[in-house]
Amino acid sequence: MSNPALALTSVSKTFGGVKAVSNVSLQVEPGERRVIIGPNGAGKTSLFHCISGALHTTSGVIKCFGEDITHLAEPDRTQRGVGRTFQISSVFADLTVLENIALAVLGIQKKKWNLWTSVKNLNGLRDKANEQLDLVGLPNKxxxxxxxxxxxxRRQLELVLALVNGPRLLLLDEPCAGLSPAERQRLFGIIQKLPRSITMLMIEHDMDIALGLADRVTVLHRGEMILEGSAQEVRINPQVREVYFGQV
Ligand SMILES: Nc1ncnc2c1ncn2[C@@H]1O[C@H](COP(=O)(O)OP(=O)(O)O)[C@@H](O)[C@H]1O
Ligand SMILES: [Mg+2]
Incomplete structure (x- = not known):
């Protein structure tokens, strides 16, 4: 059998006294679409930070396609095919779409932006950028x-920024947050059409969207995984109804 795309073993993340992620173990199969749900503060974003390398775990092991990435720095994880979008919009407003894409490709940090001028004409970048822009519905932008x-x-562009580096494992943190219902449907449609060569984990609050996309759903509550199952299993589970549906 092939390795899982993602395997977490007893992953915990503590901030001071707060256990944001507590002993989470899960596996995501290649090509799977996994949706993570849970109330605010459940630890969903912290878990994504641990997987992407934005944060280091307090304990536990993270494997990506069989390789232990627990102690790798974020750029090394990006190189191995871990891509992500952020809950809070994180594009550079004063730059063009192509410049934002170039920065994502180069992994250049904001503080080093002036290096950009020397790489402006990167071979193939324009083609690659346009291909992705067409794919997410931003042609000629x-x-x-x-x-x-x-x-x-902008939210569509963020998806492009996550896609240009060719991720095998894509983490989407509430990609539709703040969108109108029409924009939400549009972005959701684009996400649904992404190829199965990209294994996807998505944090989503809208239950219809979440359960429409998910092969399987993981429910977090106070840092702990309280359930993993099909969308239907999650929908009818009494504990989930109490902690999740119950709070709205
Ligand atoms: N950088 C941080 N420093 C301290 N506490 C944090 C930090 N990030 C998150 N937390 C805390 O960790 C818990 C989980 O937060 P988060 O992962 O953002 O949850 P979710 O994405 O499910 O809403 C919350 O109690 C939050 O206040
Ligand atoms: Mg969050």
Missing amino acids: ENALVKSLSYGE
Whole structure:
């Protein structure tokens, strides 16, 4: 049997006295679409940070396609095919769409942005960028300033930024947050059409969207995984109804 795309063993993340993620173990199979749900503060974003390498785990082991990545730095995980989008919009508003894409490809940090000028004409970047922009419904936007885009288009661009590095494992943290119902449907449609060569984990609050996309659902509550199952199993589970549906 092939290795899981992602295997977490007893992963915990503590901030001071707060146990944001507590002993989470789970496996995601290659090509699977896993949705993570749970009330605010359940530890969903912290868990994604641990997987992407933005944060280091307090304890536990993280394997990606069989390789132990627990102690790798974030860029090394990106190189191995871990991609992500952020809960809070994280694009550079004063740069063009193409410049944002170039920065994502180069992994250049904000503070080093002036290095950009020397790599402006990276071979193939424009083609690669346009291919991705077409895919997510932003054709002919390469030279647009990001600040001229609508909020919905910015969220689409964020998906492009996660896709340009060719992820095998894609982490989407509430990609539809803050969108109108129409924009939400549009972005959700784009996400649904992504190829199964990309294993996907998505944090999503909208239960219809979450359960419509998911092969399987993982429920977090106070840092702990309280259930994993099919969308239907999760929907009818009494404990989930209490901690999740019950709070709305
Ligand atoms: N950088 C941080 N420093 C201290 N506490 C944090 C930090 N990030 C998250 N937390 C705490 O960890 C818990 C889980 O937060 P988070 O992972 O953002 O949850 P979710 O994404 O499910 O809403 C919360 O109690 C939150 O206040
Ligand atoms: Mg969150």
